[in-house]
Amino acid sequence: MLSQNASEQVHLWYPTPFAILRDYLVSGIISKLPKGSFLEIGIGPSVGMIPTLARYGHSGMGIDISEEVVEYAIKLLPKCLHNIFLAVGDFWTINDQFDLVIALDFLEHFEDDDAVLRKLHSLTRAEGTLILCVPAREKKWDETDKWAGHFRRYEKLTIIKKLSEAHLYCDVLWSFGFPLLNIATLVRNYLLAKQNKKNAYLERYDQSTRTKLSGITALEETKWRIFFNNFWLFPFTLLQKPFLQRDWGVSYIIKALPMY
Helix, strand or coil: CCCCHHCCCCCCCCCHHHHHHHHHHHHHHHHHCCCCCEEECCCCCCCCHHHHHHHHEEEEEECCCCHHHHHHHHHHHHCCCCCCEEECCCCCCCCCEEEEEEEECCCCCCCHHHHHHHHHHHHHEEEEEEEEEEECCCCCCCCHHHCCCCCCCHHHHHHHHHHHHCEEEEEEEECCCCCCHHHHHHHHHHHHHHHHHHHCHHHHHHHHHHHCCCCCCCCCCCCCHCCCHHHHHHHHHHHHHHHHCCCCEEEEEEEEECCC
């Protein structure tokens, strides 16, 4: 449980262009998979991909290490969903296997990401699928990485090599978000730097705490959020598609298959 002081200093999550463009592509991958069991790690207060998984007939659970985040997410979860639940939990303690494992914007929060990939492999059934999202390009390290408690960003060849060493085959790798998120990220970094100068967020919270708080945005609410929805951003979900094989986006979406 985060301290009351920590909770008072942040602002509840709201949909962002990043999440909307990312989730559109992840939904496309999920739509082509057979129905089965799933585990989504690090759901965040947005409920992650749970509504999409329910729509396509999957059953399973979503977990997050933050009690505040899970409590907030449960309020958004439709009551009619069956065989799907959310819980506070640590993925290291889970020993079951699933047809689908999802860990979006998760891997970069761990110093030993190789051990995390091996664990994710062990959670994925032999014929199953692992979906990841990680920040792209080391030289793009920015304010967002710092406030979110990231250890690193990834190059294409680096993440493919790490997957292979964890006995995971990289079936799909998309660099997404270009051009909208490239511009939005510059704006976000400026606002985060300005906000941190005012409240010394980076100085007051260590990396571990910033990771826990990353599910709750450290960026104050913006008047532009009225445009952060599927209706206004739909053109950009399509515009990014021709550039997915280019290395111009802000993050990578990865579909990996376990090798046994």
